[in-house]
Amino acid sequence: MITLRYDVLGIGNAIVDVIARAEDDFLVGQGMHKGTMALIDEARAQAIYAAMGPAIESSGGSAANTVVGVASFGARASFIGKIKDDELGRTFAHDIRAANVAFDTKPASRGPSTARCYIMVTPDGERTMNTYLGAAQDLKPCDIDEAQVASAAVTYLEGYLWDPPQAKEAFVKAAAIAQKNGRRVALTLSDAFCVDRYRTEFLDLIRRAIVDIVFANERELHSLYETADFDSTITALRSDARLAVVTRSEKGCVVVARNAVESVAAEPIGKVADVTGAGDLFAAGFLVGLVRGKDYRTSARLGGLAAAEVIQHIGARPAVSLKALAAENGLPV
């Protein structure tokens, strides 16, 4: 039996976010679909950057944000993702390591630059993302370290990994290692358009129980089952998945297990500044709850607390210690 060294290992695209405020008109003018993630090439990246307002740069990436959240709760986290050995890649590596996440994936020494996500935050706090995958496209099965996966209680994978051509194979390899070692595999569906691209494959992963825990928001779930009826998606999910959590923004979340379906209210919050990372941080809290043996309701509340923290400021990573925040809210972890 391999020793447990990490609570959560995240595998995902290593991305630096470039965040600017924008009006809704800007999205329309740029042909962007509000609230979604679009993949863009380098030329489009340059065009968007030239058109967008003053920005800040902040390390991001969906699974990377999640493991940073896990570490902020005081749990043990690691990450696998591909950067280039360039300025932005060094920024990504600095930030994730400084957040106490183990990160040892070998950077690419040539090829495209470190991935960037151009994020427009509209006055309502919604975010619209444009991702240039760059070096993240080069994540390969050889980047998956068997010992690292085997030593993590949960391996958390982002659906976005289906986009880069070889990352999918890395994903499948990691899931197989986790299963062989009796560890759990979690998957986030990432984005409704992403689900639309890979619906059959995602359903297959869930139905074959290669994935133990599924994270989805309502839009992703409607896309997965191609229906606008929420109740029927929950029924389908309960039949397909071992365990799933469906996040519903201000309506809280629904934990869908084989033996029970449980709704948990959202945390009360002030003004929403930027929803980027809400789902990522929810997953962080929920996973920390699970690995610490909390019940589903408590785990969901931990997820809700982390999500509430991150949407009240710009940027997709926590600005305070989530461990301290959880303790202040009577949920010590």
Next chain:
Amino acid sequence: MITLRYDVLGIGNAIVDVIARAEDDFLVGQGMHKGTMALIDEARAQAIYAAMGPAIESSGGSAANTVVGVASFGARASFIGKIKDDELGRTFAHDIRAANVAFDTKPASRGPSTARCYIMVTPDGERTMNTYLGAAQDLKPCDIDEAQVASAAVTYLEGYLWDPPQAKEAFVKAAAIAQKNGRRVALTLSDAFCVDRYRTEFLDLIRRAIVDIVFANERELHSLYETADFDSTITALRSDARLAVVTRSEKGCVVVARNAVESVAAEPIGKVADVTGAGDLFAAGFLVGLVRGKDYRTSARLGGLAAAEVIQHIGARPAVSLKALAAENGLPV
């Protein structure tokens, strides 16, 4: 007579801020003087970056922040400062141009990289800065475009320009052009340690009336006159300077003119998140008031509004339109 094209031209070090939260213990451990700016070399920059927490990158630089504030008030702004033609330099150029500030200084194609300022923000909102000047050191008199200076109502210079060896000459050249064309020259004393390094020269600039408007905070003023007695610094300043504004944090500011000394209260604010840029944005509001023909009290209130906005979030540049903020507060510009 050269046509007026800009309300304010800022000349300063072109810097990208790397901002992280830190505890007071971290400052002590790193030998940093809280609330001040220290100049560092590349090796020290790397050591600080390795030791500091997860960061965000946001364009900064004292005079650059000021002209971005001026533009946010809807006034016409331009900037002269030296970047390198590298990733960070492109970030700086993007951000200042996206903020509607004209910026045409030729980037350095070789030599040190674009300047970075490592900023630690402690829980009290105070910031402690460590500046690697890099390419900013290469600002030279030839970078000062005579027509640009001549066409600006106010040329605003930062005391920090005294640090890079040749920037001082650029400063003097710009001031001479402004004077010759009947424009006004403003100087911020920048930092108490900076004043300590160049006290004689700053006093000379003020007393010889090469500088028309002086911005200083209390600490800088005490350093300038080497006394802890506030009233005597005001008396000295009134005798030395044509016009000066002394900012006093939550105590507001004092406008010191030959014919009157006037105190103006600070704007009420919520929690202080990060004081970086407070002085820079105060100067922006005050200068916009002056060039729009407002009285000193109104100009000081505009400065106070801008400073209050910037200290309530992370980063040294406004997150909202200062023109709209001023209008909401009954001070249309």
